[in-house]
Amino acid sequence: MLGKVILEEAFALPRLEEKTRWWAGMFAVDPETHVREMQDLTDIRIQHADKHGVGYQILSYTAPGVQDIWDPKAAQELAVEINNFAAEKVKEHPDRLGAFATLSMHNPKEAAAELRRTVTRFGFKGALVNDTQRAGSDGDDMIFYDNKEWDVFWQTCTELDVPLYLHPRNPTGTMYEKLWEDRPWLVGPPLSFAQGVSLHLLGMVTNGTFDRNPKLQIVIGHLGEHIPFDMWRINHWFEDRKKLLGLDCKKTIREYFNENIWITTSGHFSTTTLNFCLAEVSSDRILFSVDYSFEHFDDACTWFDNTELNTRDRMKIGRENAKKLFKLGEYKDCNAKVI
Numbered sequence: 001m002l003g004k005v006i007l008e009e010a011f012a013l014p015r016l017e018e019k020t021r022w023w024a025g026m027f028a029v030d031p032e033t034h035v036r037e038m039q040d041l042t043d044i045r046i047q048h049a050d051k052h053g054v055g056y057q058i059l060s061y062t063a064p065g066v067q068d069i070w071d072p073k074a075a076q077e078l079a080v081e082i083n084n085f086a087a088e089k090v091k092e093h094p095d096r097l098g099a100f101a102t103l104s105m106h107n108p109k110e111a112a113a114e115l116r117r118t119v120t121r122f123g124f125k126g127a128l129v130n131d132t133q134r135a136g137s138d139g140d141d142m143i144f145y146d147n148k149e150w151d152v153f154w155q156t157c158t159e160l161d162v163p164l165y166l167h168p169r170n171p172t173g174t175m176y177e178k179l180w181e182d183r184p185w186l187v188g189p190p191l192s193f194a195q196g197v198s199l200h201l202l203g204m205v206t207n208g209t210f211d212r213n214p215k216l217q218i219v220i221g222h223l224g225e226h227i228p229f230d231m232w233r234i235n236h237w238f239e240d241r242k243k244l245l246g247l248d249c250k251k252t253i254r255e256y257f258n259e260n261i262w263i264t265t266s267g268h269f270s271t272t273t274l275n276f277c278l279a280e281v282s283s284d285r286i287l288f289s290v291d292y293s294f295e296h297f298d299d300a301c302t303w304f305d306n307t308e309l310n311t312r313d314r315m316k317i318g319r320e321n322a323k324k325l326f327k328l329g330e331y332k333d334c335n336a337k338v339i
């Protein structure tokens with residue numbers, strides 16, 4: 001399919017190459033290729049896109065990124081540097097590339113102001129945040145965004161009418177030591193990433209973030225970070241037990257998925273899982289993505305282009321949902337015929 005849109009596509013600052021190599025050492029079989037691909041924001045990824053029918057990509061800063069920096073001032077400075085860098089790069093290719101804001105999440109007002117600056121000045125499409133913000137004097141605290149203090153930030157997202165992508169990061173500090181240190185191969189895609197994001201997102205549901213901000217749109221990757229598989233059971237407990245015991249969120253988990261939550265195919269190229277998500281979440285809330293450069297365009301696009309789907313669902317997932325959500329203008333092959 002031509003004109004596909006993808007939106008969990010990482011880059012890294014060339015000056016932080018050693019950090020990118022450290023991360024690649026944990027996750028990439030070929031770290032040098034990974035580092036090269038991460039540091040290129042334009043040429044290599046546009047070549048991949050041309051080869052695989054991707055019309056438009058929304059770039060975002062790699063994990064753990066600014067969420068790993070517990071000094072608030074350093075975190076804010078790095079976020080601003082990354083946003084200015086990305087804006088310069090994507091403006092060379094407005095019909096191929098866009099970007100999500102990178103945000104320091106130490107302070108909701110400061111995060112809101114940087115989001116506003118990047119959306120209004122650079123045309124960024126929203127923000128991507130790597131789960132909780134590390135905080136405290138030794139980085140062992142974690143800031144969640146599911147309490148009332150963060151409503152000022154969420155109000156800015158809805159006022160600007162841009163979504164936030166809640167992306168994973170690695171477990172750190174005491175939590176890492178207690179849960180993961182003795183089972184390090186489960187850190188990342190096999191388990192810890194989904195656990196982190198699903199805890200955070202379901203925290204937003206049960207702590208009323210979506211009730212207080214009913215227009216808020218949150219995107220999560222990896223076909224829903226395990227939540228769709230548990231939809232029935234979560235709903236069963238929320239509606240049949242927890243609401244009787246005092247849980248006061250207004251809607252059902254399925255309603256929040258219909259109205260506030262999107263899932264992407266990033267890094268999860270399984271037709272079985274996609275079919276399950278089509279049944280449980282529906283093609284109205286699914287967006288195609290690659291998860292470059294942790295995954296390959298070839299794997300993602302060959303899978304999506306050949307997996308059995310009716311044309312309406314293929315168009316919605318491949319590009320039409322993203323066009324509406326991100327109010328995309330003209331981009332390469334945006335109206336190409338889909339058979």
Ligand code: GRE
Nearest residue numbers: 027063188189267291294
């Ligand atoms: C990601 O950021 O999406 C990611 C990693 C490491 C491994 C896989 C992955 O940071 O998708």
